[in-house]
Amino acid sequence: MDRLHALDALWLEMEHGGPPLAMGLVSILEGPPPPVAQVREMVAARLADVPGMRWVVSREHGVRRPQWAVTDEVDLRHHVRARHVASGADSLDEFVSRLMEEPLDLSRPLWELTVARGLPEGRWALIWRLHHSVSDGIGARTVMGHFFDLEPQGGMRLVEAASRGMLPRTSTAEQVTPPRGILGQVAGVTRRAASGAVDAVRHLPTAGRVIVDATPRPPGSLTGTISERRRWVSATEDLTAAKAAARALDARLNDLILAAVARGLHDLLSSRGEETDGRTVRCAVPVSTRPTLDSHADNRVSVAWADLPVGEETPEERIAAISRSTSWQKRAGTPLVGSALLSLTDHLVPSPVQDVVVRHGTWVPAWFAETLVTNVPGAPFPLYVMGRQLHHVHPVIPVDGHLRITVGLVSHDDDLGIGITGDGTHARDVDVLLAGMSVGFREIEDAARDMSKGHGRL
Numbered sequence: 001m002d003r004l005h006a007l008d009a010l011w012l013e014m015e016h017g018g019p020p021l022a023m024g025l026v027s028i029l030e031g032p033p034p035p036v037a038q039v040r041e042m043v044a045a046r047l048a049d050v051p052g053m054r055w056v057v058s059r060e061h062g063v064r065r066p067q068w069a070v071t072d073e074v075d076l077r078h079h080v081r082a083r084h085v086a087s088g089a090d091s092l093d094e095f096v097s098r099l100m101e102e103p104l105d106l107s108r109p110l111w112e113l114t115v116a117r118g119l120p121e122g123r124w125a126l127i128w129r130l131h132h133s134v135s136d137g138i139g140a141r142t143v144m145g146h147f148f149d150l151e152p153q154g155g156m157r158l159v160e161a162a163s164r165g166m167l168p169r170t171s172t173a174e175q176v177t178p179p180r181g182i183l184g185q186v187a188g189v190t191r192r193a194a195s196g197a198v199d200a201v202r203h204l205p206t207a208g209r210v211i212v213d214a215t216p217r218p219p220g221s222l223t224g225t226i227s228e229r230r231r232w233v234s235a236t237e238d239l240t241a242a243k244a245a246a247r248a249l250d251a252r253l254n255d256l257i258l259a260a261v262a263r264g265l266h267d268l269l270s271s272r273g274e275e276t277d278g279r280t281v282r283c284a285v286p287v288s289t290r291p292t293l294d295s296h297a298d299n300r301v302s303v304a305w306a307d308l309p310v311g312e313e314t315p316e317e318r319i320a321a322i323s324r325s326t327s328w329q330k331r332a333g334t335p336l337v338g339s340a341l342l343s344l345t346d347h348l349v350p351s352p353v354q355d356v357v358v359r360h361g362t363w364v365p366a367w368f369a370e371t372l373v374t375n376v377p378g379a380p381f382p383l384y385v386m387g388r389q390l391h392h393v394h395p396v397i398p399v400d401g402h403l404r405i406t407v408g409l410v411s412h413d414d415d416l417g418i419g420i421t422g423d424g425t426h427a428r429d430v431d432v433l434l435a436g437m438s439v440g441f442r443e444i445e446d447a448a449r450d451m452s453k454g455h456g457r458l
Contacts, residue, residue, distance in 0.1 A: 020102070021398045021400055022100070022130060022396075023398060024096075024129040024130065025128045025140070025144055025394070025395055026092070026126075026234065026419065027126045027128070027385065028092075028123055028124075028125045028391045029385055030123060031122035031123050033115060033124030034388075039115050039386070043076060043147070052109075052110075053109055054071055055109055057133070079109070079112055081113075082115040083115070084118045085118040085125075092234070093232055097231050100398070111130045111143075129396070130143060141378070145158035146159050147385060148383040150383065152388075158383060167380070221269075221274065223370055224402055226400070227423055227425035229424025229425050231421070231424045231428045232419060233431050234394040234434075235418045236418070237416040237441050240414045242256060245447075246448075249448050252323065254375055257416075258308060262281070262308035262310050263315070264432075265371070265436070266436065267432055267433070272429070280309050281308045282306075283308050284305060284371070285305065285374070306322055314443075315443045316447055371403055373406075374395075375409040378393065378412045381413060382413055392415060393417045394408075394410070394418065396408070396421065404422060405421070405433065407420050407433075
């Protein structure tokens with residue numbers, strides 16, 4: 001059995017006494033939907049190849065020492081189910097909202113696949129839920145990538161395309177070959193711990209400034225107690241148009257996306273009667289630290305920060321302010337320092353100390369961030385499931401700790417799928433944020449057209 005890393009264990013511990021911390025993906029496909037028995041057959045045929053889908057948590061050694069045990073007894077009648085979605089314009093969003101409130105069975109492998117029928121235009125959806133202790137966003141792409149094909153008749157799978165470098169790069173770390181054997185594993189732990197210490201020291205001067213700049217945020221409506229209710233809303237943006245706008249404005253696509261989120265947060269806070277002039281919202285931005293072409297399913301992620309200027313009036317001003325914030329984080333090496341510190345914690349910190357961190361670490365996000373935005377690059381080409389073409393994908397990101405709103409984005413072909421999760425009691429108005437983001441994208445595209453015509457300057 002393999003022990004959970006510190007970050008994996010933290011995600012598992014955070015769920016105790018609270019709502020489920022399952023991330024997911026809503027995949028909308030052309031119809032007609034297949035019988036659920038055929039979906040189970042497809043999953044069964046590929047299950048042995050998929051990391052994480054046969055893992056069961058063993059707690060024989062306490063909080064600090066939960067371990068993964070591999071089981072051959074995966075009851076697909078439990079894990080793969082069919083449900084009918086009620087009719088209505090927002091019916092799928094409401095269905096996913098309720099689904100997010102249902103806990104995963106922690107005594108079984110921590111995933112679930114729902115076949116959702118009854119969507120408009122004869123379409124159907126596969127809704128994946130995977131516990132965050134199993135994987136981060138990029139790892140989840142690996143898990144789910146075993147079930148998406150590049151051709152209607154099958155053949156190459158998405159996970160194979162990723163292993164061949166056919167997907168956008170997401171890693172900031174160098175690839176490391178894992179050592180073999182007991183002595184090799186001991187040497188590997190020592191080397192990784194030493195390397196983490198070197199990285200932490202090397203980036204210490206600039207990272208120290210970042211930590212000082214990341215002063216605790218005052219309590220506000222975006223953070224606080226999390227209820228067991230959820231509100232999830234989704235939309236699709238034109239990825240091709242967003243990329244063209246980024247080129248015209250000489251901006252990074254991620255900074256452009258954050259600028260659209262800032263516009264949405266402006267509308268959300270204004271609708272709540274809160275002042276936005278001169279205000280920024282501190283946003284946590286997960287950064288993958290996976291080696292290139294890594295295919296593991298665990299959590300290999302660190303966090304950077306971005307101050308979103310919700311008070312700025314023009315998209316150019318928002319993008320410029322965000323670019324300054326994210327560029328400094330990159331120069332400071334903040335994600336690498338965070339990754340190094342996690343490695344040190346995992347290998348060198350005594351178990352009793354890790355117990356305390358795992359049990360009481362959920363308050364940290366509320367001090368330093370007010371929301372979270374994550375963007376996972378997907379396939380830049382069409383995909384298929386059981387011969388049906390995939391039309392749209394939308395991520396499902398859990399709210400956790402004290403962050404009442406999380407924003408997820410995932411690309412597919414020419415689309416950018418958005419999924420926003422809000423606390424169903426304290427942030428039911430996430431539809432205002434989503435509508436504001438749409439306005440933000442239109443404003444950015446208009447600014448890019450003006451730039452191309454020579455009418456503006458970033």
